[in-house]
Amino acid sequence: MNDTAEKIDYSATLYLPQTDFPMRAGLPQKEPELVKRWQQMDLYKKLRASAAGREKFVLHDGPPYANGNIHIGHALNKILKDVITRSFQMRGYDSNYVPGWDCHGLPIEWKIEEAYRAKGKNKDEVPINEFRKECRDFAAGWIKVQSEEFKRLGIEGDFDNPYTTMNFHAEARIAGELLKIAKSGQLYRGSKPVMWSVVERTALAEAEVEYHDVESDTIWVKFPVVEGSAELEGASIVIWTTTPWTIPGNRAISFSSRIQYGLYEVTAAANDFGPQPGEKLVFADKLAAECFAKAKLEFKRVRDVSSDELGNLVSAHPLAGLGYDFKVPLLDGDHVTDDAGTGFVHTAPGHGREDFDAWMAQARQLEALGISAKIPFTVGDDGFYTEDAPGFGPSAEGGAARVMDDNGKKGDANERVIKALIAANNLFARGRLKHSYPHSWRSKKPVIFRNTPQWFVYMDKELGDGTTLRSRALSAIDDTRFVPAGGQNRLRAMIENRPDWVLSRQRAWGVPIAVFADDKGEVLLDEAVNARILDAFEAEGADAWFAEGAKERFLGNDHDHAKWHQVMDILDVWFDSGSTHTFTLEDRPDLKWPADVYLEGSDQHRGWFHSSLLESCATRGRAPYNAVVTHGFTMDEKGEKMSKSKGNVVAPQDVMKDAGADILRLWVMTTDYWDDQRLGKAIIQTNVDAYRKLRNTIRWMLGTLAHDKGEEIAYADLPELEKLVLHRLSELDKVVREGYDSFEFKKIARALVDFSNVELSAFYFDIRKDALYCDAPSSLKRRSALYVIAKLFDCLVTWLAPMLPFTTEEAWLSRHPGAESVHLEQFPTIPAEWHSPAVDTKWEKIRKVRTVVTGALEVERREKRIGSSLEAAPVVHVADPELMAALEGQDFAEICITSAISVVAGEGPADAFRLGEVQKVAVEQKLAEGQKCARSWRITTDVGSDPQYPDVSARDAAALRELGVGV
Known part of the structure; x- marks a missing residue:
């Protein structure tokens, strides 16, 4: 070994990776720094300026409630939206994201009332606009908190100018949409059974209800036959119900002509009350034996009872003699089955939609038979019986019975009704049943079905052009793209079967139903009055409706103030959010109507997707969206629902603090978000491991590209291996673009992660490390590899930027220190020649x-x-x-x-x-x-062939000479 060789530090002659991009990400510390940088440089405005003049792509944000810190569902939702808007922005669109908040309604009003109760304060003693101001301030405070939490997730949007339903302009537009519906004749005041929260004192929409198992009283009740068949007079029709308290509201019995019925006789009895031997009763044949067993009776079948015979029968009410002395007809109803019960359905039109429909379908015929079709109001808003329930109302001995108290607990109504039925000898049997029952999703307390005057929008009224709101909505569903496709059938089924839309709520915080109506429910349609209302709302907000002198101010001198009543109900909050497309998409010049896409959780088929569809179809004849994307819900690692009581809640704030927002985003990108997903410590760690491998791939490219001179190599001159890698980039470009178009993010993430780990780190980079580190500066192989790695870096980092905005920004600025942001870049254009299947x-x-x-x-x-x-x-x-x-x-x-x-x-x-x-x-x-080369560690037979470099191979000796080492 000569003196020159002894002095050479061969490691210093290698093109080893050099980068300041750390292997340890430190995301919890680095990400807030990047958020601050984006705010200081006003990245949002730069994005808008860079996209000026491009075709718009608009994702309209479904508004969360401004009433608490964000949870993992919010994080999932906002990350998905952010990925969509960023991906379209980086593919040549002006993709502006405007966040929004739902500010009205019970979620916020409930919080203020809770604070009042804690202080012993009575809400009813507070001036309404003072109360509304507290609600407004509460919402504004949480909007600020949630904005910061969303930005910490890496969400980019117009957080300085979001939309809120409590903005004065928004409140004016919401009221204006209602007035449009009123003007078109679709708004009416009616009396129907609605889901009513005694606890919250308001009607509820289906979207505000969730179902939980409860154990209920269940009773079988006899209705003695009094007319229609001499052979059956003295027999009884038996019904079954899980709501004994609705018996005072009974006005009919429903049966089905599709069911086989029979007359049965009691032959033996072993019970404390109820039927005795010799009594005759009518049941569906399929259910008779089970019912007799419940009552501990023996029986025999006497004969068939036809549907024609049933249709002619009239029964007495089981509480006849106690103020219920009216006829109870039998009605043929499609809703009756013989799956459970008796084959007969107790029909209380004031307490159930199907009961109401069955009753109203035959109201005229009943009136002709001398049977009043009037529906009673048996239960008040406080859950107490009214005077329409004789024997149980205010004048009854012991006072009014109560169905449910202010805390959602069962009252004494069931027991008092059951005792009355026993006394009348019309209780066949009683029991307990565990079943699913609707609860308010806010108070978590059961609701009741209660007939009450409310404001509705017709679903089936002809609108002057041969359509109805229902037909318009169904047509719009057909014209909408659904991802996943199953969402279309789900929304369609809901629209096909839904009743008229209940708009009114008996609360204080919201946009009022800003109309005047007379005693008959007719709405005042006066453009001048409407203009005064909307002008006031625009300037002062909806508080103007509740201000002193509002009625006189809006009616002016052209109308009789005694005739017209100011409606004080507020709008269902779903009408507010269903109207957001008007004051956001239509009124902002940086957006467009209709939206390209709405994205929310699968529960919004009955919520925001649903209300937006109905509102827009009622006023514009089509949906406010072209596509609907749905995500599932996040469960724990065992697939169980997260709850604080179980201690299995994963808070996004904790994940970001411990691992970083990009880890959370990577989890979202690698899940089947269309279905319910799972999240927990082990899953987070799996994503940390996957992220680390991906980050190391990026880090190695950055280190290697430290030696890149930016030289362009003609495609024809590239080695075949480099052409293979470029071909794979051309294939991935298609996967990435199609994946972002179809919202299949997992497909993109999986493809890019696998490409990085398998095709790059474990194959291409592994093969080319020798040439990259050891070849001479002039080596075409080395220069070609640098050229291709530069292309790889640009493609991978920009493709990943919508998904991992923090990591890709850090990497991009490391590679291009003078750049502003990777998020101002576009996806690279892939030359056609790169595609080489051969x-x-x-x-x-x-x-x-x-x-x-x-x-x-x-x-x-x-x-x-x-x-x-x-x-x-x-x-x-x-x-x-x-x-x-x-x-x-x-x-x-x-x-x-x-x-x-x-x-x-x-x-x-x-x-x-x-x-x-x-x-x-x-x-x-x-x-x-041969011998081991001291520089490249390859074992070759030409080590020492160059006497100036006796311990390296000929290839390495040539490289050293070109580098001027030891010369």
């Missing part, structure tokens, strides 16, 4: 053979016959002509990362290594001959 096909064959070689090398390492693959010089026997042809001209030793390799035609010896999945390839292991 190269891909050829290299698929080369990689097959390589798989066998690497398998053989792994055996040698395991058996400790070699330490590094560079110690090997295998002989590869190939009996497949196509595989042999693919290897021709290749530096297969470099591809397999061995110091030498021999490829020969033939089957190879019997004891050679083989893989079952790759036929006609065998590997015979041999050790490399």
Whole structure:
């Protein structure tokens, strides 16, 4: 060894990776710094300026309630939206995200009332606009908190100018939409059974209800037949119900002409009350035996009872003589089944939608028979019986019975009704039943179905153009793209079967139903009055409706103030959110109507998707969206619902504090978000591990590109391996763009992660490290690899930017220190020449053979016959002509990362290594001959061939000379 060689530090002559991009991400510390940087540079405005003049792509934000810190569902939702808007922005669109908040309604009003109760304060003693101001201030405070939490997630949008339903302009527009509906004749005041919260004193929409199992009283009740059949007079029709308290509201019995009924006689009884031997009762044949068993009775079947015979019957009310002395007709109803009960349905039109529909369908015929079709108001808003429930109302002995108290607990109504039925000898049997029952999703307390005057929008009224609101909505659903596709059928089924839309709520915080109506419910339609209302709302907000002198101010001198009553109900909050498309999409010049997409949780098929569809179809004849994307709900790692009581809640704030927002975003991107997802410590760690591998791939590229001179290499001059990598980029470009178009983020994330780990780190980079580190500056192979890695970096980092905004920003600024932001970039345009299926096909064959070689090398390492693959010089026997042809001209030793390799035609010896999945390839292991190069560590026979560099190979000696080392 000469003096020159002894002095050379070969590691200093290698092009080893050099980068300040840390291996340890430190996301919890780095991400807030980037958020601050984006705010200081006003990234949002720069994005808008860069996109000026482009085609708009608009995702309209479904508004969360401004009443608490964000939870994991919010994080999932906002991350998905952010990925969509960013991906379209980086693909040539003006994709502006405007966040919004739902500010009215019970969620916020309830919080203020809770604070009042804690202080012993009575809400009813506080002036309404003072109370409304407290609600407004409460919402404003939480909007600020949630804004910061969303920004910490990496959400980019117009947080300085969001939309809120309590903005004065928004309140004016919401009221204006209601007035449009009133003007078109779709608004009416009616009396129907609605879901009513006694606890909250208001009607509820289906979207405000959730179902929980409860145990209820259940009773079988006899209705004595009094008219219609001499043979059946003296017999009783038996009904079954889980709501005994609704018996005072009974006005009919429903049966089905599709069911077989029979007359039965009691032959023996072993009970304390109820039927005795000789009594005759009518049941559905399928259910009779089960019912008699419940009552501990023996029986015999007497004869058939036809549906024609049933249709002529009239029964007495089971509480006749106590103020219920009216006829109870039997009605043929499609809703009656023989799956449970008796085959007869107790029909209380004031306490159920199907009961109401069955009653109203035959109201005229009943009136003609002398049966009043009037529906009683048996239960008040406080859950107490009214005077329409004789024997149980205010004048009853002991005072009014109560269905439910202010805390949602069962009152005494059931027991008092049951005792009265026993006294009247009309209770057949009683029991208990566990079943699913509607609860308010806010108070978590049961609701009741109660007939009460409310304001509705017709679903089936003809609108002057041959359509109805229902037909318009169904047509709009057909014209909408749903992701996943099943959402279309779900929303369609809801629209097909829904009743008229109940708009009114008996609360204080919201946009009022700003109309005047007379005693008959007719609405005043006066453009001048409407203009005064809307002008006031625009200037002062909806508080103007509740201000002193509002009635006189708006009616003016043109109308009789005594005739017209100011409606004081507020609008269902779903009408507010259903109207957001008007004051956001239509009124903001940086957006457009209709939206390209709405994205929310699957519960919004009955919520925001639903109300937005109805509102827009009622006023504009079509949906306010072109596509609807749905996500599921986040469960814990066991697939159970998260709850504080279980201690299994995963808070996004905790994940960001411990791991970073990009870890949370990566989890969202790698889940099947269309379905329910799972999240917990183990899943977070899995994403941390996946992120670390991806980050290290980016880090290695940055380090390698530190030696990049920015040289362009003509495609024709590139080595075949580089052409293979560019071909894969061309294929991935299609996967990425189609994935973002179809909102299939998992497909993109999986493809990019696998490409990084398998095709780059474990294949291309592994092969090219030797040339990149050791080749001479002039080496075409080295320069080509740098050129391709630069393209890889640009593609991967921009493609990932919508998903991992923090990491990609950090990487982009590390590569391009003078750049403003990766988020101001566009996805790279992939040249058509990069797409080369022929190269891909050829290299698929080369990689097959390589798989066998690497398998053989792994055996040698395991058996400790070699330490590094560079110690090997295998002989590869190939009996497949196509595989042999693919290897021709290749530096297969470099591809397999061995110091030498021999490829020969033939089957190879019997004891050679083989893989079952790759036929006609065998590997015979041999050790490399020669000496180990002190610079590249390859074992070659030409080490020392250059006397100036006696301990390196000829390739390395040439590189050292070109570098001017030791010269």
